Amino acid sequence: MLINFSQPLKNLALAQKLTVLLLVIFIGGISLSGVALANILNYKAQNEITSQASLLFHTLNSVRDYTNTEVTPRLSANLNSNQFAPQTIPSYSSRRVFEKLRERNNEYQNFSYKEAMLNPTNINDLADNFEKQIIQKLSGTNNLQETSGFRSLGREKYFYIARPLSINDASCLRCHSSPEIAPKEMVQLYGNKNGFNWKLNTVLGTQMVSVPTNDILQKAYQSWFLVMGIVTVIFALAIYFANFWLRRYVVKPIKRVVRVAEAVSTGDMEADFGSASKDEVGSLVEAFTRMKISLVMAIRRLEQSRADNR
Numbered sequence: 156m157l158i159n160f161s162q163p164l165k166n167l168a169l170a171q172k173l174t175v176l177l178l179v180i181f182i183g184g185i186s187l188s189g190v191a192l193a194n195i196l197n198y199k200a201q202n203e204i205t206s207q208a209s210l211l212f213h214t215l216n217s218v219r220d221y222t223n224t225e226v227t228p229r230l231s232a233n234l235n236s237n238q239f240a241p242q243t244i245p246s247y248s249s250r251r252v253f254e255k256l257r258e259r260n261n262e263y264q265n266f267s268y269k270e271a272m273l274n275p276t277n278i279n280d281l282a283d284n285f286e287k288q289i290i291q292k293l294s295g296t297n298n299l300q301e302t303s304g305f306r307s308l309g310r311e312k313y314f315y316i317a318r319p320l321s322i323n324d325a326s327c328l329r330c331h332s333s334p335e336i337a338p339k340e341m342v343q344l345y346g347n348k349n350g351f352n353w354k355l356n357t358v359l360g361t362q363m364v365s366v367p368t369n370d371i372l373q374k375a376y377q378s379w380f381l382v383m384g385i386v387t388v389i390f391a392l393a394i395y396f397a398n399f400w401l402r403r404y405v406v407k408p409i410k411r412v413v414r415v416a417e418a419v420s421t422g423d424m425e426a427d428f429g430s431a432s433k434d435e436v437g438s439l440v441e442a443f444t445r446m447k448i449s450l451v452m453a454i455r456r457l458e459q460s461r462a463d464n465r
């Protein structure tokens with residue numbers, strides 16, 4: 156059943172009808188544009204978060220690659236089998252580059268990079284429960300190469316990208332299989348308990364970049380409130396001025412015409428409809444003025460003929 160909206164409007168004054176109509180348009184418009192804007196801003200924020208994480212990921216992997224292909228061969232050539240330099244380790248260089256990035260730039264304070272392992276060489280790389288779940292997911296049968304999502308730590312919400320870490324090259328086993336084979340200086344630095352007995356071609360951990368999202372989402376909310384605020388103010392002004400205009404140029408002149416017409420109808424022929432504007436309301440005033448003149452002339456003629464007849 157269709158509800159007849161025009162019925163309740165019938166009893167309202169013109170200005171009230173206009174206000175109701177504008178309010179309906181306003182509420183409809185603001186809800187639609189609010190939802191659309193929220194979606195756009197959210198999409199943009201997600202995009203920004205993802206691309207920040209992705210850029211950091213690719214950069215740190217390039218650092219690893221650079222260390223592996225250019226630094227390690229040069230440095231290792233000068234080391235005997237007992238000596239060890241952490242600078243030859245890709246994972247060490249990517250961690251150090253990331254630490255420097257954070258030290259020098261305040262805006263990266265909450266970013267994090269971790270090569271989280273079930274059995275790490277550097278004990279700081281030990282996976283926490285959440286990271287263990289990711290490692291489990293990545294070592295599943297479907298050979299997942301990347302996973303991403305959100306993680307809450309305290310009041311901050313992070314977006315993370317995680318990829319599996321494994322060793323596919325037998326040369327890695329020199330340091331990651333047993334403390335007897337590993338360089339003595341390395342065992343002195345890192346101990347002989349952890350980071351050994353790694354298996355080739357199995358997922359041992361995950362390389363994970365986490366980017367804080369609160370700031371970016373906060374900015375998106377602020378933009379939303381700002382735009383919605385501006386739209387609301389514009390609509391409120393439009394409703395106010397439309398009402399003002401309607402009252403002044405339509406309602407008031409019509410009310411005067413009504414008042415004067417009533418006066419004329421009760422015999423007050425001196426009542427004046429006043430000056431007319433050049434619009435439709437003006438035409439109405441002119442028409443009434445002409446009607447009054449005709450009426451006055453007709454009455455005079457009637458009185459004249461009555462007087463003549465006497």
Ligand code: HEC
Pocket residue numbers: 239241243244246247250270272274275276277278280320321322323324326327328329330331338341345350
């Ligand atoms: C010369 C010894 C050595 C060799 C060879 C070596 N690593 Fe390591 N690796 C280390 C040390 C030492 C660390 C800890 C570095 C640090 O302090 O972050 C490490 C750390 C790692 C980490 C980070 C997690 C952790 O255990 O703390 C990964 C992943 C890793 N190595 C993979 C590899 C792979 C893959 C290769 C072969 C391409 C390889 N390593 C070869 C010594 C070595």
